[in-house]
Amino acid sequence: MKKSQYTLAELANGLDLTIQGDPQCIIRGVCTIQQGHEGCIAFLVNPLYKKYLPTTTASAVILLQEDADNCPVNALIARDPYYIYAKIAAYFDDRPASVSGIHPTAVIGQHCEIDPSVSIGAYCVIGDHVKLGANVVMNAGCVVGDYTELGESSYLYANVTLYHKVKIGKRVLIASGTVIGSDGFGIAKNKGIWHKVPQLGRVMIGDDVEIGANCAIDRGAIGDTVIENGVKLDNLIQIGHNVRIGENTAIAAFVGVSGSTEIGKNGLVGGQAGFSGHLTIAENVVITGGTAVTRSIREPGIYSSGVGGVVSNSEWRKNSARINRLDKLIDRVKALETRLSELTESKEK
Amino acid sequence: MKKSQYTLAELANGLDLTIQGDPQCIIRGVCTIQQGHEGCIAFLVNPLYKKYLPTTTASAVILLQEDADNCPVNALIARDPYYIYAKIAAYFDDRPASVSGIHPTAVIGQHCEIDPSVSIGAYCVIGDHVKLGANVVMNAGCVVGDYTELGESSYLYANVTLYHKVKIGKRVLIASGTVIGSDGFGIAKNKGIWHKVPQLGRVMIGDDVEIGANCAIDRGAIGDTVIENGVKLDNLIQIGHNVRIGENTAIAAFVGVSGSTEIGKNGLVGGQAGFSGHLTIAENVVITGGTAVTRSIREPGIYSSGVGGVVSNSEWRKNSARINRLDKLIDRVKALETRLSELTESKEK
């Protein structure tokens, strides 16, 4: 059961770390290192924030061994302070607890298999043949289509929409406004008119996946769209039909993955990046923010496209103009080379 | 009525194609050419997938005449295999059928004209003076504002929001989470403070339009925002106030069209492209993914912006640095030209 305060020793219990200072120090919450509060614990990983350590007013800091000497307060010395912070912060998570049971206003279809431990909020609408595992939570206003399944301890925030025949694993967390199983963008032109291509596949989502707010994950056109175990998606992400996202890949906001592209395991994709369709991206690939991935990537590594560096608009205008005149510059260099060759030759004669 | 299986001859009935092989071959579903299943039909258009044809284990393949000789199984030879696939796949579409009638929990306003054939799901909320044509379907949780109209056979997936005075044509399909008729982004600054500009126009959507999930289509500021017949929009698209999208134009995910821009008929817009406001784009224009369209386009053609090609991050850093030093390179070329001219002149003397 949750308490309102813990000793450092209680928080450290079971974690791989060393306490420097007073293990009985009382901690009632978390804070940042720059805005430290009495009774709160902070963490330090990002070098940008090291300057705040010597004067922090937090009661304790989770940090690396190398920073321990500069810590003026209690310290939890860890090999991975951010992960340790994640474990400790969970003690102070005050997300409202879910009320077990099915709200009387929820509409439940026929032939469903619903574990008695679920929590279903007001005005949820659940189709026929739906399966909900133990401890599934569904907040108000969610709509779940026929034959859709959610594994145990999966959690839907309010106003999530799952279409029919979506399969979601265990401990999956889906934020509000997200739509899963919508039709892929399949259109075929005939005699100048677009015709819809029926989208007959499913969406299969593994275990321990987190999906942010207002995402759209389309069902497969023929086979399935697959999000493997441990994938983490930020808000406002678009996953096209028949895409496969490999295990433990994390993707930031506004990324679009076009149809049939496969991204390997352990990938990292920065915000606003985009993938063309029908590509294969290797495991352990990092795509930096804003990159347009227009070809398959076979080797692990960090990849980018475009031109980086924010500059003043006037500088940018000049650069843009120069680039659009690069052909002329190349011609001038070519002319110089020719003239110089002629000059050298004439001189040698 | 739908059946669970068809002969090739039944599927081909009425379509412009030639059967090669056994017209009595039984087909129970669709598959991809690379993952062929006994009893399933695949299609082949994308040259990337031709390598899978000789060994496909599908029971039949829809393909072009030029590929027919390499097909080891039954073939449907078509001039447009993808379109033919779309027609045939419809036989196997298992989207749950809509239940006719108005769910007892739906809240319906006053003075509405609702065809008796409609299907309105649980917890839909429909305003006053709304008109719903024959066979309109509205899944659970949709909200429809006053004076909004949907033409016959239009279909809203769950949790769609239509504001007031939106007019939607016939056979329009709208995916979940999409918002139509929201206020345009109209703000006027006065004495350092932004003031809202009332958005008094409507949204007018033609027939046979498809709109994906979590899109936002703003109402006009003065006149209307117009989506013409046959337009197809992917997920997460933003259409600003007073935009007009011409007939049969197709737009991919994350495209933003700023206020008052008009895109002509038969356009194609790649994902993550953006349009500035007040532009006119001709008919038959293709905008590639990620392009920033900052000027009007008068001629049909394919247009792009930025710098293409995903490269290693280290290469990208060098390229970016080189571009930001282009002015120096230009100066060096100019210096070379001057020196060479001097050299030549001195030589000629």
Place this chain on the structure above:
Amino acid sequence: MKKSQYTLAELANGLDLTIQGDPQCIIRGVCTIQQGHEGCIAFLVNPLYKKYLPTTTASAVILLQEDADNCPVNALIARDPYYIYAKIAAYFDDRPASVSGIHPTAVIGQHCEIDPSVSIGAYCVIGDHVKLGANVVMNAGCVVGDYTELGESSYLYANVTLYHKVKIGKRVLIASGTVIGSDGFGIAKNKGIWHKVPQLGRVMIGDDVEIGANCAIDRGAIGDTVIENGVKLDNLIQIGHNVRIGENTAIAAFVGVSGSTEIGKNGLVGGQAGFSGHLTIAENVVITGGTAVTRSIREPGIYSSGVGGVVSNSEWRKNSARINRLDKLIDRVKALETRLSELTESKEK
């Protein structure tokens, strides 16, 4: 009370402008200058539209002194015509009026403080300990989490989702589909697996803020995400955890602001721009559309990144290739410089 028509004099009442022409001219609505209607009033600011003034068929035009002589109809001469238009257009705003009271289907939690003047639509679900100020309006299908507060005259369109402990000021307008208070994208890797970092902060939104459709504003990880007074957000915007947006900053669609970045007052951000995390952006900074802001900006000004200018795709391909060969061009210039130096030296000898 609203009327269906006004005289020019009535519309001009209390505003800082001069009437040119007939103050008794009857106005029944608004129109654009290019599609003028009898009985309607237009405005003129954008120079692109000046060509329409001499032939406009509007009954009156709000314009600058410099354009007054070219106006063939009645004119309201103003220093800021767009702002004056905003004030006048409000007379013709026909957004459906809200019905006061709580719809019988709304589910209200315990220990709430709800002003009797509120309007709560059908199927809204409101958690425990929620505070709603005077004249708050909430359209159908909104979900409001525990301990969330809305200040007086704030307005939620249908299907808005507010998580727990979100604080929203006065006169805030939020469009449909928007999600506020969702978990920030906090993940920590340990032994190859991502672990969720609890998001314990809140979202604090000031007064007079407008937020468009289908936005996502994440709660803080430790401290709060803050949107200051007078901020205006377009549709489909992503605000990461612990971001702060300064007063009166306006941001266009598809902009993403990564975690802990602070944008100063009076900023302007164009569509599809993106901000890396942990940046500080000064006041009065303009970021043009599509710009990737990857470093802090200390000085007011206009900033851009990338390469501008939409060109034909064939030209673009050549430019992209040239840029990826820039290193070779630099080498050629260097070689020319060396040869020319040698030549000059040998000549001098």
